[in-house]
Amino acid sequence: MTRLPDRSRIVRLPADPHQGERGVALVVVLLLTVALSAIGASLLLLAQTDTYTSMNYRMMSQARYGAESGALKAVNYLTQTYLTPGYAGDPLSSYNYTVSPVTYNNAPVVLSADPNKASNYPSAAVQTAFSASVQGSIASGQTVNYNAYATLISMREIQEYGASSPRVIQTWQITATGSLGGARPATVEVGSTLERQLSSAYSFGVFATKVVCGALDFGGNSVNDSYDSSAISYSGGVPVTQQSGSRVGTNGNLSVGGHAEVYGTLSTPRTGVGNCNNGAVNALTESGQADVEEGIIQLPQALTYPTPASPTPAPSTASTNWSGNTCADLGLAAPQCTGTSGNLTFDPAGGTLVFGNVNLNAGATVHLKAGIYNLNSIKLNGNSNLIIDNGPVFLNVAGVSQTTPVDLTGGSVANPSFDPTTFHVVYGGTGEVKFNGGTSTAMLLYAPNADVTVNGGGHVYGAIVGATVKDTGGAQFHYDRRGQNDFFVAGNFMMSSFTWKKY
Numbered sequence: 001m002t003r004l005p006d007r008s009r010i011v012r013l014p015a016d017p018h019q020g021e022r023g024v025a026l027v028v029v030l031l032l033t034v035a036l037s038a039i040g041a042s043l044l045l046l047a048q049t050d051t052y053t054s055m056n057y058r059m060m061s062q063a064r065y066g067a068e069s070g071a072l073k074a075v076n077y078l079t080q081t082y083l084t085p086g087y088a089g090d091p092l093s094s095y096n097y098t099v100s101p102v103t104y105n106n107a108p109v110v111l112s113a114d115p116n117k118a119s120n121y122p123s124a125a126v127q128t129a130f131s132a133s134v135q136g137s138i139a140s141g142q143t144v145n146y147n148a149y150a151t152l153i154s155m156r157e158i159q160e161y162g163a164s165s166p167r168v169i170q171t172w173q174i175t176a177t178g179s180l181g182g183a184r185p186a187t188v189e190v191g192s193t194l195e196r197q198l199s200s201a202y203s204f205g206v207f208a209t210k211v212v213c214g215a216l217d218f219g220g221n222s223v224n225d226s227y228d229s230s231a232i233s234y235s236g237g238v239p240v241t242q243q244s245g246s247r248v249g250t251n252g253n254l255s256v257g258g259h260a261e262v263y264g265t266l267s268t269p270r271t272g273v274g275n276c277n278n279g280a281v282n283a284l285t286e287s288g289q290a291d292v293e294e295g296i297i298q299l300p301q302a303l304t305y306p307t308p309a310s311p312t313p314a315p316s317t318a319s320t321n322w323s324g325n326t327c328a329d330l331g332l333a334a335p336q337c338t339g340t341s342g343n344l345t346f347d348p349a350g351g352t353l354v355f356g357n358v359n360l361n362a363g364a365t366v367h368l369k370a371g372i373y374n375l376n377s378i379k380l381n382g383n384s385n386l387i388i389d390n391g392p393v394f395l396n397v398a399g400v401s402q403t404t405p406v407d408l409t410g411g412s413v414a415n416p417s418f419d420p421t422t423f424h425v426v427y428g429g430t431g432e433v434k435f436n437g438g439t440s441t442a443m444l445l446y447a448p449n450a451d452v453t454v455n456g457g458g459h460v461y462g463a464i465v466g467a468t469v470k471d472t473g474g475a476q477f478h479y480d481r482r483g484q485n486d487f488f489v490a491g492n493f494m495m496s497s498f499t500w501k502k503y
Contacts, residue, residue, distance in 0.1 A: 059186035060502055062144050066137075066178025067190040067500065070113075070146035073134045074174045075194055078150065079493050081129065084168035085122075086157070092168070094122035097155040101173075112149035114177060119149075148176035153193070161201045161487040162308030162426050162446055169490055171195040187503040192495050199491040201305065201446055202463035204267065205479025208250040209305055209448050210467045213276035213285070215252030220474030221457070222260040224248055229419045229442075229461075229480045238439065239418050239461065241478050244294070251302040253281050256290035260471075264479070266292045269299040304492055305448035305465055308428040311354075311374035311396040318356040323364035323384065339367075345389070348372055357402070360384040360411060368393045370422075377402045380411030388415040388442075391422025399429040406447075408435035409455050415442035420462025420480050433466065437475045444483065 085092050094104055101108040104122050111127060112119040113134040119127045135147035153171040160167045172194045179187040205224055208215035218224070226245035233240040246264030248254065253276045254266050272282035273296075283296050320330070322344060327337035332346075336353060339345045342364040346353055348371025358378040360366055365385040372394045380386060386408070399405030406427060413435065415423050420442040427433060427447040435441075437458025445452065445464045452466030457474040463483050471477075 056184070056186070059142075059180050059184065060188060062138075062140055062142065063178040063180055063186040063188040063502075064190065064500060065140075066144035066146040066180075067176045067188045068178070069136070069138060070134060070148035070176030070178060071174050071190050071192050073136070073146075074130075074148040074150050074172075074176065075192075075493075075495070077130055077133045078172055078194060081133065082126070084170060085155075086166070086168055089125065090123045092157065095155065100154050102152040102155050109152035110149055111152075113147040114149045114175075115147070117149040117175075142180050142182065144178055144180055146176060146178045148174055150174045150194075158198065158488060158490075160306065161489050162306065162428070164309035164312055167490060169196050169198065188500060189503070190498065190500040192499075193497045194493060195496050196493050197491045198488040199303075200484045201465060201487045201489045202444060202480075202483030204247045204249040204463065204465075205264075205477055206248045206464045206469050207303070207305075208252060208466055208469050209303070210250075211252040211281055211302065212468065213253045213278050213281055214255040214470070215250040215468050216248060216254040217468070217470040218255075218260040218262070218290070219257045219471060220260065221258065222256075222471045222474045222477070224262040224264060224477045224479065226264065226479040226481050227461070228482055229421065230482050232418060238459075239478070245481055246477070246479050247484075249299070249303070253283060253285060254292070255285045256292065257287040258290060258474075259288065260290040260474075262292040263294075264292075265294045265297050267297040267299055269302050271298060301492055305446075306489055307449060308396075308426050308446060310428065311398050313352065313354055313374065315354050315374045315376040315398055316356040317376050317400055320355045320358045321361070322358055322366050323361040345369065346371075346373070360386065368395075372396065374398070376400055377405040377407075379404075379407045380409070380413075382410060384411035386411060386413045388413075388417070388423045391415075391417070391419070393423050395423075395425045397425065397427040397429075399427060399431045402431055404432045404434060405429060406431075406433040406435070406450075412436065412438045412441070413443065414438060414440045415461075416440050418442045418461055420444045420483065421486065423462075430467070442480075444487070 096103045104120055107120050110120045111130040113131040121127050138144040151173045153173050155170045157166045157168050174192050177189050224246040225241045225243050227239050227241040243263040246262055248262055249267035268283045270281050270283040273284045276282050276285045324341055326341050335347050335349050337346055345367040347369040352372040352374055354374045356376050358375050360380045361384055362382040367387045367389045369389050370391050374396045376398045397405050423443045425443060425445045427450055430449045433447050433450045433452045436456040437460045442461035444462050447466050449467050452469045454471045454475045455473055459476045461478045462480050
């Protein structure tokens, strides 16, 4: 007989509450593995992207440095080697400079070292020289090649102050390219404008070109103020001046002491105020109660004043006495010379009078009428008088073998018109220039390489350019503001714009 199991002895286990979740861990692990794999792949991709970004930036920077090198090579050639048109191999007649850009054979004038841009310039020699100078390569891990071309945007011919012949002023647009080859090439193009502006030789009442301490030196009761010779108001027979508008400048330092007053601005590329050291020239040194009323203007660079041309025809170095001689003694006749010994009047009558080393002595008086006077030197002695009857009078001084080619301290210079544009003293040498102020001393003195000393406490109406300018007796400098609108010279070269783009 079959025996049934005793159910009373069977143990029943409780039901497993997670029985339906068996295998979930595996699924979670798989999902996490997929997520981590995705994150890992993303990180790898991000790292690769950063690597490529860094590499692209590096290559772009290298290409840009190359392009900038090409632009600077073009600037160096155009400012240091290139001769502006106007000579036998490159006549101005080849150009149409009434349009912009300037054209030759009805196409823009171009100098090129870029194989993708053709040159169009009248002189083959200039084309060749530019192309050879304005291309090359830089080794910086990878070789960076560069080149450039320049387009002539504008050109004009001017008669520069103090120069014997016209001068050509140009503006160039420079386009330069830097490139790297290889599997991942980079090309950058930069553009810049090179120009040369005009400025007045008399933009300042007093300017000193040397970079030294005390290049300008005013002391005592010296005053710098201003007036306008085209609209003079008189009081007591002399112009009324304004305690403003004076402009003094130097490539070096201004030293003012005592009660000296500059009723205007100081312009200089230097910075800093205080004691000056010639090894580190600062802008301004003040002592006592001296002051520059309208502050300091920092120039972006030192100003260049071109050396005036030597007088033509050249004067002799023989002595010439304007005091004790008659017109006949000087080999002159009317209208070029009239009057008597000790009281002569000179009139170039549209030409040029040429003298050697001129002396004016013993209370004698000489009158000058409008025209050109070429001298080797001039010296006033014994209370002599030099009077400007009308103008413009140009006193062009050669200064051959003379340490002080202009010495007017022994007499007086009178220009009753108080219009300094009627009396110009022009000297290109390095000798000393000395004169006194007076009651009606009105002149424009242009001696950019000479040390200028102003003695006495008189008045000087007009403007002065010298290597240094020193006042020894409290002179009153009255800047003619009209001067800044005339008598132009070529200024410094300037890079007036800069752009770049990547290909």
